[in-house]
Amino acid sequence: MNELDDISLDDTDFSPDQLERIAGHVRGILDALGLDLTDPNLAETDRRVARMYAEMFHGLKEGTRPQVTTFPNEEKYKAMVMEKEIPFYSMCAHHLVPFYGHAHIAYIPNDRILGLSKFARILEFYARRPQLQERLTEQVVEFLNHELRPQGAMVVVEARHLCVEMRGVKKAGAVTVTSAIRGSFYKKEIREEFLDLLGRRAAL
Ligand code: ZN
Numbered sequence: 001m002n003e004l005d006d007i008s009l010d011d012t013d014f015s016p017d018q019l020e021r022i023a024g025h026v027r028g029i030l031d032a033l034g035l036d037l038t039d040p041n042l043a044e045t046d047r048r049v050a051r052m053y054a055e056m057f058h059g060l061k062e063g064t065r066p067q068v069t070t071f072p073n074e075e076k077y078k079a080m081v082m083e084k085e086i087p088f089y090s091m092c093a094h095h096l097v098p099f100y101g102h103a104h105i106a107y108i109p110n111d112r113i114l115g116l117s118k119f120a121r122i123l124e125f126y127a128r129r130p131q132l133q134e135r136l137t138e139q140v141v142e143f144l145n146h147e148l149r150p151q152g153a154m155v156v157v158e159a160r161h162l163c164v165e166m167r168g169v170k171k172a173g174a175v176t177v178t179s180a181i182r183g184s185f186y187k188k189e190i191r192e193e194f195l196d197l198l199g200r201r202a203a204l
Helices: 016-032 045-056 117-128 135-149 188-199
Strands: 070-072 081-092 098-108 112-114 153-159 176-183
Touching: 016 045, 081 117, 081 153, 081 188, 098 117, 098 135, 098 188, 112 135, 117 135, 135 153, 135 176, 153 188
Parallel strands: none
Antiparallel strands: 070 112, 081 098, 098 153, 153 176
16 A cells, blocks of 8 residues: 555645635625624634635645556556445535545556555545535546546445435435446446445455
């Protein structure tokens, strides 16, 4: 496993001006709701929300792509590599409330491989922005496909959406599943191997 952390999570905060603007709009919402902004519990809420958004939407500040290093496939490994049950948290672009769950990411290498810790990095990069689950799934598989030029890649995301559970039809516990595929994973037997690895309980 490669432990080089080539995405820093600390040096890309939003500018003070951006934070101030976000806080001002949050204050406007609280005010429009008729809340008493002198209530001690609300006094700092605008700034807290602004700082929280800066952290949750970090993926917007890091540039357009995750900065990850790939390595030559010197072992000529040609079988499936899978990271499963990778947790993530994101924000629904339609409602600005969280959706969260797990992703399962697999690829079959060609000439380049990825450090194992980087699957989670890539997922987090695309999760930390106002997002759609379908787009998150596609962006992760497309990044792998573009960076590694693998034989194939597949991403499955399983998530709960608070915009579904807290409002409207209120389907508590409903899980939305999305998948995205490239290359050899279009073959049924490769997808079956993916599902077999996914279903296997780790004896660790
Ligand atoms: Zn939503």
